[in-house]
Amino acid sequence: MVKRLLNTYLSDFLSLFYPNLCIGCDRVLPKGGKYLCPKCLYNLPKTRTHELEVPQFKEKFEGLVQLRDILVYIHFHKNGLTQKVLHELKYGNMPDVGEMMGKRYAYDLLHAGLGNAFDLIVPVPLHPKRLKQRGYNQSEYFGKGLSIVLGIPMNTSDLIKVKHIDSQTKKSKLNRIKSVEGVFDVVDNNALRNKRILLVDDLLTTGSTLVACLEVLGNCEPKSMSIATIGGAK
Numbered sequence: 001m002v003k004r005l006l007n008t009y010l011s012d013f014l015s016l017f018y019p020n021l022c023i024g025c026d027r028v029l030p031k032g033g034k035y036l037c038p039k040c041l042y043n044l045p046k047t048r049t050h051e052l053e054v055p056q057f058k059e060k061f062e063g064l065v066q067l068r069d070i071l072v073y074i075h076f077h078k079n080g081l082t083q084k085v086l087h088e089l090k091y092g093n094m095p096d097v098g099e100m101m102g103k104r105y106a107y108d109l110l111h112a113g114l115g116n117a118f119d120l121i122v123p124v125p126l127h128p129k130r131l132k133q134r135g136y137n138q139s140e141y142f143g144k145g146l147s148i149v150l151g152i153p154m155n156t157s158d159l160i161k162v163k164h165i166d167s168q169t170k171k172s173k174l175n176r177i178k179s180v181e182g183v184f185d186v187v188d189n190n191a192l193r194n195k196r197i198l199l200v201d202d203l204l205t206t207g208s209t210l211v212a213c214l215e216v217l218g219n220c221e222p223k224s225m226s227i228a229t230i231g232g233a234k
């Protein structure tokens, strides 16, 4: 009790000098606020892919893998709010912002009746070398938020990244697909068999990383495969 009180005093005192700022607009957050101010939270550019008749982002996967649901939380625009959030998640040592986004998105999914649509959450893994560098896997934190609210277990051990690859951004589509061949592998097929898998990542851009993961997951005979990402770029 005393310790908690002291912690509160200490954080109040520190916030006089180092106020917590909103990632989106740099304004001082209201007391108790974290990462994003109420206005930025309200203005998150939601895609609402789960409510649309015609799925968005579908063309990225067409002819490559069989997907049931494509769930993208918010639109990604260059220099936009989503980019700021994802930048802090990935490079700003703010893994908890991923968990927060996961929880918020999970409430939307629950509201849409998707609470019982999946059996297992699987985050896109980092190569061990990159994981050591960054200290955390940002996709896993997004998955953690979804997992807590939806009450679905997360498996972080059976989809692994076995090859370290360079940035994908400047390659052609064919070369991107080629360059991720053999990059991911599955440890225990049985853990994924007959499951409705939700593969989660921080950002959907070309889709080639997700496709590479889905290909190896597909070899485990899952019941269905879906994806969920925080951001989605057109």
Ligand SMILES: [Zn+2]
Binding pocket: 022, 023, 024, 025, 026, 027, 036, 037, 038, 039, 040, 041
């Ligand atoms: Zn803000």
